[in-house]
Amino acid sequence: xxxxxxxxxxxxRPLSPRAFRTFGIEAVVLGxxxxxxxxxxxxxxxxxxxxxxxxxxxxxxxxxxGVVVGEGGVLSVRVxxxxxxxxxxxxxxxxxxxxxxxxxxxxxxPAPATGWxxxxxEGPGEVWLYLAEEDDPGGALDGFLGRRGRTDFSRARRRxxxxxxxxxxxxxxxxxxxxxxxxxxxxxxQVLGGLLLLASMAALVRARPR
Numbered sequence: 001x002x003x004x005x006x007x008x009x010x011x012x013r014p015l016s017p018r019a020f021r022t023f024g025i026e027a028v029v030l031g032x033x034x035x036x037x038x039x040x041x042x043x044x045x046x047x048x049x050x051x052x053x054x055x056x057x058x059x060x061x062x063x064x065x066g067v068v069v070g071e072g073g074v075l076s077v078r079v080x081x082x083x084x085x086x087x088x089x090x091x092x093x094x095x096x097x098x099x100x101x102x103x104x105x106x107x108x109x110p111a112p113a114t115g116w117x118x119x120x121x122e123g124p125g126e127v128w129l130y131l132a133e134e135d136d137p138g139g140a141l142d143g144f145l146g147r148r149g150r151t152d153f154s155r156a157r158r159r160x161x162x163x164x165x166x167x168x169x170x171x172x173x174x175x176x177x178x179x180x181x182x183x184x185x186x187x188x189x190q191v192l193g194g195l196l197l198l199a200s201m202a203a204l205v206r207a208r209p210r
Contacts, residue, residue, distance in 0.1 A: 008032065009092045010042065012107075014100040017081075017091040019121045023129045024049040024058070026074070027095035029107035030081055033088065036141055039120075040088040043137045045106045046079045046117070047099060057131050065113040074102075076112040080137045083121040091121075116140045162203055169200030 011032050017025070030044035050058045050073050061077055062069050069075050083091065095103060106112070118130040118140050132140035176185065176193025183189060 010088065013092075014095040014103050014107075015091055016093050016095040016099065017121070018093055019083075019087065019090070019127045020081075020119050020129075022127070023054055023119070024051040025079075025119065027099040027103035028079060028081065028091075029103050030079075030091075034138075036082070036138060037145055038084075039082040039122075039141070040085055041080060041082045041137065041141055042088075043078070043080050043116075045103065045112060046077050046119075047103050047106065048075045048077050048117070049073070050075065054129065057129065060131055061114045061117060064115055075114070076106050077114045077117045078112050079117045079119055080132065080140050081119045081121075082141050084123065087121040087123060118144055120144065166200045166203035169196055169203065173197035173200055 010030055012029065014027055014029055016027050020028075026047045026049055028044055028046040030042040033040045033042055035041070048058065048061075050062075050069050050071055052071065055071075058069070058075065062075050065075070067075070081091070094100070116132040116134070116137060118128075118132045120126075120128040120130070120141075128144070130144050132143060134140040134143050173193045173196035176183075176189050176196065178193075180186065180189030180193055185192075
């Protein structure tokens with residue numbers, strides 16, 4: 001039996017991702033997903049409100065577009081949004097009312113004259129706003145990841161999985177070493193537990209962050 005096709009509930013919809021509201025991003029309309037460095041990357045447009053905490057970055061983007069926006073005003077910008085798969089799904093919060101109408105109108109019109117504004121969401125406490133210098137969306141994300149020095153999220157997840165399995169291995173090894181004889185495995189069980197403990201510890205060392 002064929003699996004039903006999963007609908008992309010992010011592409012083409014007026015959304016208001018909670019993770020980016022702290023920057024003043026009120027609404028976005030994003031395109032289809034592209035995988036890059038273990039993240040889901042999308043391009044689109046956004047309505048960005050000027051907040052005092054991010055005014056320097058906002059004003060640079062406004063200057064590039066040749067406009068001046070006062071405190072509390074809004075700017076139409078091109079955005080590159082990159083998120084982990086789970087956080088990409090979490091962006092499905094719909095924009096409402098005037099914000100939704102404004103960003104839909106923006107998406108249907110010509111692209112804003114600003115450069116790319118990069119928004120990255122890797123989870124709570126790991127959300128960034130970055131005004132990209134690159135013209136290409138993929139290059140913008142590459143540039144950001146290179147400056148941060150964390151360019152391989154897939155490897156980080158593999159290390160996390162390896163560390164979890166190694167932790168289970170340490171537990172099983174200790175059970176064999178301590179209770180091997182009681183379980184009827186004799187000395188051979190304890191030796192096996194010792195070998196498993198060494199292998200698990202080596203895996204934990206390899207899985208540690210670098």
